[in-house]
Amino acid sequence: MTSARGLVAAQSARFTSLDPLLPSAVEPPTDGHVITAALADGARVAGVISHKTYEEHSTIRLWSTAHVWELLPLVGSSQGMDALLTRFRRHLDTHQPDDEDSACVVHWPSRDTRAARAFLDHGLVPLSVLAVRLRTPQPRVPRTLTIRRATPHDLDSVLELSLAELEYSSFVGGTIVRPEARAVKQRALAERLANASPIWLAERDGIAVALAECAIVSSEPGTMAATRLPRGRWGYVNCVSVLPGARGTGIGQQLVAYAHQELHRMGAVGTYLYYNPPNPLSSVFWPRQGYRPLWTVWEVRPAAALR
Numbered sequence: 001m002t003s004a005r006g007l008v009a010a011q012s013a014r015f016t017s018l019d020p021l022l023p024s025a026v027e028p029p030t031d032g033h034v035i036t037a038a039l040a041d042g043a044r045v046a047g048v049i050s051h052k053t054y055e056e057h058s059t060i061r062l063w064s065t066a067h068v069w070e071l072l073p074l075v076g077s078s079q080g081m082d083a084l085l086t087r088f089r090r091h092l093d094t095h096q097p098d099d100e101d102s103a104c105v106v107h108w109p110s111r112d113t114r115a116a117r118a119f120l121d122h123g124l125v126p127l128s129v130l131a132v133r134l135r136t137p138q139p140r141v142p143r144t145l146t147i148r149r150a151t152p153h154d155l156d157s158v159l160e161l162s163l164a165e166l167e168y169s170s171f172v173g174g175t176i177v178r179p180e181a182r183a184v185k186q187r188a189l190a191e192r193l194a195n196a197s198p199i200w201l202a203e204r205d206g207i208a209v210a211l212a213e214c215a216i217v218s219s220e221p222g223t224m225a226a227t228r229l230p231r232g233r234w235g236y237v238n239c240v241s242v243l244p245g246a247r248g249t250g251i252g253q254q255l256v257a258y259a260h261q262e263l264h265r266m267g268a269v270g271t272y273l274y275y276n277p278p279n280p281l282s283s284v285f286w287p288r289q290g291y292r293p294l295w296t297v298w299e300v301r302p303a304a305a306l307r
């Protein structure tokens with residue numbers, strides 16, 4: 001990829017003009033398969049296809065397929081996404097991904113609508129978005145619930161609320177309720193609670209009715225976060241779940257307002273999360289809490305269904 005540096009620079013400029021919150025483009029990793037395409041005007045575009053298989057019983061398999069073919073496009077300032085996706089399809093023709101538990105994935109700036117057209121034409125769907133909210137004064141939300149930090153003693157409540165979200169999201173997004181889901185979640189949450197991770201419970205009459213499971217993530221040069229977010233400390237809102245019978249009564253709003261306040265107190269410049277556009281609750285809820293899409297995760301399952 002001789003002109004890779006030029007493409008990276010042009011792609012960074014494209015990102016900046018699309019959305020001021022996008023970080024600069026980076027050179028794709030060297031351990032994937034390089035594809036290139038020539039456009040009608042003579043320009044060339046490139047991309048790297050990375051093929052990963054995630055271990056059984058890993059947390060990642062609760063929201064991802066076992067086998068993932070990810071395209072990292074380097075299209076610079078061109079409208080070359082369609083040509084690159086055609087090459088991606090051709091690459092799959094020679095590798096025949098026949099596993100049903102597989103996907104083709106591309107992360108791309110949400111505001112790049114020209115590229116969105118190409119993704120749709122090739123059978124990819126906007127299965128989730130990475131949405132951000134900068135630290136801004138928020139209207140005071142009157143508190144009617146007890147909100148407190150979860151401890152290892154709360155594992156059962158935290159697990160049930162987390163599984164309720166997993167189940168709901170499995171109907172409207174990429175989440176998969178695998179047979180080992182409970183055991184995998186239990187192990188991960190026990191570890192997070194033991195490490196005093198920023199996890200909060202909202203209680204009504206002493207009963208846990210909602211969960212906000214969060215983390216602090218640093219976007220520094222060389223980190224994965226830096227390829228997605230502006231520099232700085234960020235609050236990551238991993239899972240918010242309100243008990244099924246209690247949804248739509250203002251509990252989520254109260255808990256999230258509290259979590260924002262605490263994450264900012266810990267130094268977060270902003271907060272981010274993933275939600276599924278087909279989720280009729282979260283797709284309304286998160287924009288109401290001040291979030292907006294930065295990256296869209298385009299996906300097609302199984303991988304062989306890429307057009």
Ligand SMILES: CC(C)(COP(=O)(O)OP(=O)(O)OC[C@H]1O[C@@H](n2cnc3c(N)ncnc32)[C@H](O)[C@@H]1OP(=O)(O)O)[C@@H](O)C(=O)NCCC(=O)NCCS
Pocket residue numbers: 164165168169240241242243246247248249250251252253254274275276279280281282284285288
């Ligand atoms: C998404 C969720 C956390 C929101 O919490 P909630 O307590 O139900 O939401 P609230 O009652 O605080 O509602 C806040 C806003 O969201 C929107 N909203 C909530 N429920 C809604 C519904 N049933 N239909 C449309 N909008 C709704 C409303 O706009 C509301 O704002 P408003 O009252 O000012 O109009 C909760 O519904 C939930 O756990 N859903 C299932 C799991 C899930 O999807 N988690 C998020 C994954 S990213």
